[in-house]
Amino acid sequence: MKIDAILIDLDGTITDTERIYQKHWNKAAKELGYDFFTKEDALNLRSAWGPYAEKMLYDKYADKLDFEKLHDLCAVNTRKELEEKGTPLKPHAKEFLEKVRKCNKKIVLVSSSKMETIKWRIAEVGLENAFDDVVSAHDMKRGKPYPEPYLYACDVINVKPENTIAIEDSPNGVYSAIAAGCNTIMVPDMTEADEELKSKLYGYAENLMEVLDILDV
Numbered sequence: 001m002k003i004d005a006i007l008i009d010l011d012g013t014i015t016d017t018e019r020i021y022q023k024h025w026n027k028a029a030k031e032l033g034y035d036f037f038t039k040e041d042a043l044n045l046r047s048a049w050g051p052y053a054e055k056m057l058y059d060k061y062a063d064k065l066d067f068e069k070l071h072d073l074c075a076v077n078t079r080k081e082l083e084e085k086g087t088p089l090k091p092h093a094k095e096f097l098e099k100v101r102k103c104n105k106k107i108v109l110v111s112s113s114k115m116e117t118i119k120w121r122i123a124e125v126g127l128e129n130a131f132d133d134v135v136s137a138h139d140m141k142r143g144k145p146y147p148e149p150y151l152y153a154c155d156v157i158n159v160k161p162e163n164t165i166a167i168e169d170s171p172n173g174v175y176s177a178i179a180a181g182c183n184t185i186m187v188p189d190m191t192e193a194d195e196e197l198k199s200k201l202y203g204y205a206e207n208l209m210e211v212l213d214i215l216d217v
Contacts, residue, residue, distance in 0.1 A: 003215070004159040005106040005132075007150060007182060009047065010113065012169035012189035013208075014097075015121060016088040018046060021078055022190065028073035034065055043191060046170040047112045049143025079117075087124050090189075096208035097130045099217050108153045110166070112137045112144050112173075133157060145172040150180035167211060171197060185211055 012018035022042050029037035041060070045053050054067040100107055108131060111118050115136040122128050135153045137143030154161050166177035169189035174197060177184040183202035186193055187210075198204055203214040 001183070002163050003105065003165055003183075004163040005108060005154075005157055006100050006165050006167065007108045007110050007153050007177070008167040009169060009173050010109055010111040010118060010121065012046065012090075013167055013173075013187060014090055014093045014109075014127070015125065016090045016189075017078075017082070017121075018169070018189050020081055021046070021074065024074045024077040024081070025070070028070050028077065031073065032066070032069060034061075034070065036061065036064065037070075044172075046190070047144045047168070047173040047176075049112060049137055049140075049146065052143065052145065052172075082121070082124075087121055089125055090208065092208045094127070094130075096212060097127065099212055100215075101130070103217055106132045106157050106159070108132055108157060109134045110137075110149050110153050110177075111135070112149075114138045144176035145179070147176055147180035150177050150182050154180070154182075165202065165215065167208075174201070185214060187211060 008014065011021065025042035025045060026039060041057065044056060057065055057067055097107065113136065115138065118134055118136055133156050135149055137149045140148040140152060142148045150161065150166060154164060161181035164182045166182035166184045167187060168174045168177055168184060169187050174184055174186050178200050185203040185205060186201050187205050187208060193204065205211045205214060
């Protein structure tokens with residue numbers, strides 16, 4: 001199989017930030033008096049496009065929850081913690097990107113975060129020059145778990161989805177990449193894939209070094 005590019009997620013895949021987001025989703029819910037909000041709710045929000053996440057919570061809780069307030073409080077507190085303590089990287093993240101680069105593969109970052117947040121975060125960890133392009137799902141008509149972010153990533157570097165490897169940590173991101181037609185490798189961060197999801201994957205790895213083995217790099 002010809003692979004022209006690697007398309008990779010940010011939070012939970014390159015940066016070890018999903019746990020921080022999870023903490024602040026739950027903390028924000030508690031501060032706002034949403035005692036019904038569960039840890040599972042927070043997990044289901046990973047990589048989810050804003051309107052999709054809002055509808056998911058509305059379908060469950062209706063008007064009992066103000067998603068915008070919840071989201072904004074989580075975002076502010078997460079940013080504050082990362083500014084104070086720094087952004088942690090996932091194991092082998094820099095080594096992985098360096099080795100892929102040496103193989104002359106294009107690398108595109110595909111994130112659900114706002115572009116300003118993405119650029120700030122990758123600059124903070126010294127990865128501002130690690131990618132051929134950066135895609136924010138906030139700039140799409142629809143974000144993850146819909147295919148638009150990955151389809152757009154393929155368009156900007158002029159490659160076909162079937163000639164790419166997408167790397168994701170969460171189900172919403174994985175479904176986005178699969179729907180776009182990318183060969184998708186899951187590196188689970190906070191939850192494992194169920195058997196149905198595993199059956200749709202090109203590969204499954206415990207860490208980014210194992211992804212290199214799958215890619216034979």
